[in-house]
Amino acid sequence: MLSDSEALKPFANKLRRLVDLPEAAEAGVQGLKFRLGNVGSSRYLVREGQESADCCVLLEGFACRHKLSGDGSRQIMSFLMKGDIVDFQQIFLPVADHNVQTITEAKVAWVPKTELNELTRQFPAISAALWKDCLIEASVFREWVLNVGRRDARARIAHMLCEFVTRCSEVGLGSPDQFHVPMTQEQIGDATGLTPVHVNRMLRALDEIGVIKRAGRDFRVSDWRLLQKIGDFRSEYLHSPIAA
Amino acid sequence: MLSDSEALKPFANKLRRLVDLPEAAEAGVQGLKFRLGNVGSSRYLVREGQESADCCVLLEGFACRHKLSGDGSRQIMSFLMKGDIVDFQQIFLPVADHNVQTITEAKVAWVPKTELNELTRQFPAISAALWKDCLIEASVFREWVLNVGRRDARARIAHMLCEFVTRCSEVGLGSPDQFHVPMTQEQIGDATGLTPVHVNRMLRALDEIGVIKRAGRDFRVSDWRLLQKIGDFRSEYLHSPIAA
């Protein structure tokens, strides 16, 4: 069990984006005990139905939350990136109701539940930050219900791209001018309720009308305003002080 | 500002289903100051973009959370019933990111944020209950993303019915043998990402194969096992001690 304060920086940064974090609270975060993990791509961090004594925090790389339907098809319900809390929820709901799987190689921290619990008890600011994070996640899920429920294929993908690049920007992983999309077109399909074939058609369409330019998975938004319009993207649901 | 302990019973019951509630905490709930409201059908309780000084609790009747897409179509992302907390979230996120609208006449309690805040500070059990409630709601949203993203029309509707009757049962509003569906077929469509016409076709289909029987909006599930199978419904995501 390590306690390398540097490693948890992305997590502390995330908390600081959520609330005004007193120095003592930040020190508390830095003092958390945890176990570092380097995991490959496509590895499960949380499995539906399982319990765990540790909470997982994503420090580097990308992951996604997903569930499988009875017939085996997969639905992704959010993407996780640097600093995101993977499964704080199991402090209150021990058995996981969905899967979390990496989509790239990733670095994670495993923090004992007891440690996090103690931290929230000591620092109301951290408790507030976790509250906000939970509520924001719920807000994002609601937007995703709207996205897959009521928008056509092109809009769904445009919306997903808008959200993704907005969140990447927040953690310094690019900007509309230049960002890397780590997921495959199949994963984009699983996130938007489409088939990989149709994702391909729509990406191509967005490229052809000139709103985005692609080189492999390196993207560039040529017309940010138009992409948002096509995707019916209004960033308020992210409740981000930056994206506003 | 009233303080009628009887009126908040449905709310206290809900909390008690979530955690083991000490007597002192229950007394704290009963002592909450609040304003009672009787509202008609189709009234907004929360409006996207607005703030409020009070938190709303639903005491009687039904409501739904929904968002509107740019082209004006509506997506419902959850139904609320007796005891449900309508907008605790605005304690941490002042401006609402979605709408809450009644779908029947309803009785609600408006509780000042400060009152609720104080209550959670005094009673950790209540704080824990609200945490669990928030996390469970998020879990339900995830299931809905899966529902509209990956299941066909018939399964979506079957799933929605399963969830609805399960939750109704929990609060004593019926059972699979006999329950009332307060929403119109258009609202069912808005919840499942379908058109009212197709909802009608699918309800008819479910009726014809004999899994449900309808008399107006009074439903009876004739084959509960089969309805769950058709809807790919596994209740774990509700994290209910009862429905397990």
Add this chain to the structure above:
DNA sequence: CGACAACTTGACGGGCGTCAACCGGAGTGG
């Protein structure tokens, strides 16, 4: 008994799924 909302039913069309083939790049091994 008129008005209106919700429900019902049928005909038709389109967006997206399905199937299938091919391409291109990265990794592997000879």
Add this chain to the structure above:
DNA sequence: CCACTCCGGTTGACGCCCGTCAAGTTGTCG
């Protein structure tokens, strides 16, 4: 250095599920 493999991406043909449009029917409330 090249052949082989594999995964992801690309493209086309075809068909179905569900949306759309439209016309009725039912039920409820004045």
